[in-house]
Amino acid sequence: MEVIGVKVEKPIGIGENLAEALIRALEDSGIEIRDGDIIAVTSKVVSYSQGRxxxxxxxxxxxxxxxxxxxxxxxxxxxxxxxxxxxxxxxxxxxxxxxxxxxxxxxxxxxxxxxxxxxxxxxxPANPEAVAHTLRHEIYEKVGVKTGVLIVDSRIEPLRRGTVGVALAVAGFEPLSDERGKPDIYGKPLLVTRRALADMLASAAELYFGERDELTPFVLIRGAPIRRTDRWIHSSVMFIPREECIFFGSMKHEDDAEDNG
Amino acid sequence: MEVIGVKVEKPIGIGENLAEALIRALEDSGIEIRDGDIIAVTSKVVSYSQGRxxxxxxxxxxxxxxxxxxxxxxxxxxxxxxxxxxxxxxxxxxxxxxxxxxxxxxxxxxxxxxxxxxxxxxxxPANPEAVAHTLRHEIYEKVGVKTGVLIVDSRIEPLRRGTVGVALAVAGFEPLSDERGKPDIYGKPLLVTRRALADMLASAAELYFGERDELTPFVLIRGAPIRRTDRWIHSSVMFIPREECIFFGSMKHEDDAEDNG
Known part of the structure; x- marks a missing residue:
């Protein structure tokens, strides 16, 4: 897998079209986009393009x-x-x-x-799911290649110092792998394992976005181990209900605790 | 940045030396290791090598x-x-x-x-920090290149479906970037941002480890945007105290809540 930061010459402006900005940035960088590439976009420039x-x-x-x-x-x-x-x-x-x-x-x-x-x-950004699918469609319209699109925000992790990436939305590829029932090295079926491919790709991209003045709003990921799809990916497939979440299921909210006290 | 899964012909055995297994796997795959490459190792094979x-x-x-x-x-x-x-x-x-x-x-x-x-x-694995530094040293002894080493486990994220990577230990590179005081695109200093580079690289590697029978215990990461170092990296630099953690600081433990009730 290759992970390539795509720089722009000046920051994405308020109301600017992301597909046009991306294609111009790729041309300026001499990078040819290919079928199956994933374009990761930092949520910050999505917000700028939406005037948020x-x-x-x-x-x-x-x-x-x-x-x-x-x-x-x-x-x-x-x-x-x-x-x-x-x-x-x-x-x-x-x-x-x-x-x-x-x-x-x-x-x-x-x-x-x-x-x-x-x-x-x-x-x-407002409605990142629609942004991902629209951007994928516009890239196809403009340059005729079927890409994946990944909208990335940064987030904190429990008890860890520093931020990692999180996928707000994806289009064009399956955001999860489902390993349930597949064999381990001893041929025993795995029971509960799903892998958050979109979040892991979001972290790979987030290494290049930075948080400051790097002017890298896009990251191209080539050859990622994902499964391509044309179906609409609802962001909710990446969520779990609170009662299944090991953090929220294990702990009480501050407000709950106050109610108890 | 390139992320390359390094396969082995048979699973790492109990008590097997990881540096030898890695170098053999690289030779079998025709991959030449270079100065500055990061070798990510899945925690599972560290446990096997330790007989755990x-x-x-x-x-x-x-x-x-x-x-x-x-x-x-x-x-x-x-x-x-x-x-x-x-x-x-x-x-x-x-x-x-x-x-x-x-x-x-x-x-x-x-x-x-x-x-x-x-x-x-x-x-x-026992003492992943020592494992990372020892493996880095053994690779240098055997093939004369200074690599980074990253011990990776898989973990769950709050309210997300599926697992991502987490860095148990690193050697040879700085696991965090510290952006505090550096300028944003408007020249304003950032106040609180650190980035969990090691965890993001762990997720990039975790895409290739899989959880089952892939026989990919190592991942080579080339050209990552990290800063190399020879100093001993204590894993604790990647932790934050519970009171600073937005999850643990915001929520009460189950047991605390029971005490309150």
């Missing part, structure tokens, strides 16, 4: 946001945006509110000041 | 193990081994006990029936 930026001085914090800002050491405006973007608030630590958004556990619901103009923040 | 296998009929479960086996739907022998290997038991769901071992959150403390002979289980 907000000026903090335009945000009016609610009373709940002021309370959360004090609790987690954030500005009330950021706390307000986190409340708006999160489907659920699970808890938090200093400077981070732990949220669930579109089924994915994210710090601060993906609301991010980094790589936003001064006084603004970038909101997480 | 146990016959289940030799395990005498304690009363505590019987109780946990009932609670989490495991056999008492497996529960006993999980209790022995875990530094701490955090909770669990059906068939999985959530544990911490050597600072890493793992299902069932890494005790695993898959790819073990019938009636036996593989225990997690």
């Amino acid at each position: 930026l907000v000026r903090l001085s335009d945000v009016k914090p609610s009373a709940k946001a002021v309370e959360m800002a004090l609790k987690y050491d954030l500005t009330p405006e950021i706390a307000e945006l986190v409340i708006r973007e999160a489907d659920e608030i699970v808890g938090g630590v200093k400077r981070y509110i732990l949220t669930i958004r579109n089924g994915v556990v994210l710090g601060n619901a993906g609301v991010d000041k980094s790589n936003a103009p001064y006084g603004m923040v970038v909101l997480p | 296998l146990v016959r289940l009929s030799d395990v005498k479960p304690s009363a505590k193990a019987v109780e946990m086996a009932l609670k989490y739907d495991l056999t008492p022998e497996i529960a006993e081994l999980v209790i022995r290997e875990a530094d701490e038991i955090v909770g669990g769901v059906k068939r999985y006990i959530l544990t911490i071992r050597n600072g890493v959150v793992l299902g069932n403390a890494g005790v695993d029936k898959s790819n073990a002979p019938y009636g036996m289980v593989v225990l997690p």
Whole structure:
């Protein structure tokens, strides 16, 4: 498998078409895209292409946001945006509110000041699933190759220092391998193993996105051990219900614990 | 970056030397190892090389193990081994006990029936940090190249279906990048971002290890965006204290909640 960062000459602008930006960046880099390549896109530029930026001085914090800002050491405006973007608030630590958004556990619901103009923040992308499938379709329309597309955000891991990649959405390939019933080296069937291929590819790509001024919004992955498909991949296939989750199933929410106390 | 699975002709045997097995596998595959390459090794073959296998009929479960086996739907022998290997038991769901071992959150403390002979289980490797540094040294002694070494286990992620890779230990390269204070695209300094390079490389490698009969115990990663070092890397630099962890800091343990109730 090859993992190749694709640089752009200037940052993706607000409202810019991603397929056009990608194809221009590939041409500038002298990289020819091929059938079966996976194009990974950092969620930040998806947000830019959707115009998902907000000026903090335009945000009016609610009373709940002021309370959360004090609790987690954030500005009330950021706390307000986190409340708006999160489907659920699970808890938090200093400077981070732990949220669930579109089924994915994210710090601060993906609301991010980094790589936003001064006084603004970038909101997480809207409907990454549709973005992935649309981008795949547009690449096919423009250059006639069938690629996979992977929308990547960065996330934290339990008890680990630093961020890794997570797949917000995929198109054109199966995001999971299902090993149940297949043999191990002794021929015994495996019982419970699925592998999060899309998340592992997201981490391989995230090595190249960086978090700062690298100007690498796309990563091309060639020869990945995945199975191609034309079916619509719903992001929800990558989620598990909370009661099956070893973390959420094992632990109580802060709020539950307060209720118990 | 290139990610290349390195196959062996037969499984790594109990007590086998990993450096010798690796060099033979590289020769058989016609792959020349180079200065700066990273060799990722799946934790399972580290356990085999250390003879860390146990016959289940030799395990005498304690009363505590019987109780946990009932609670989490495991056999008492497996529960006993999980209790022995875990530094701490955090909770669990059906068939999985959530544990911490050597600072890493793992299902069932890494005790695993898959790819073990019938009636036996593989225990997690002992002292992966020493294994990584020793293997790096032995590769240098045998073929004169300075590589990185990465010991990889598979792990689950909160609310996600499937497993990804996690770095148990590294040698020869810095496992984290520290972006604090570096500029974003607008020149604003980033405040809190570190990136878990070793975990992301572990996931890239894990795509090739598989969980079954692939006979790919090693993965060669060439041209990864890492910083090389000769200093001893302590695995603990990849951990964060529980109070800083957004998951553990946000949630109460099952046991804490019971104490509160």
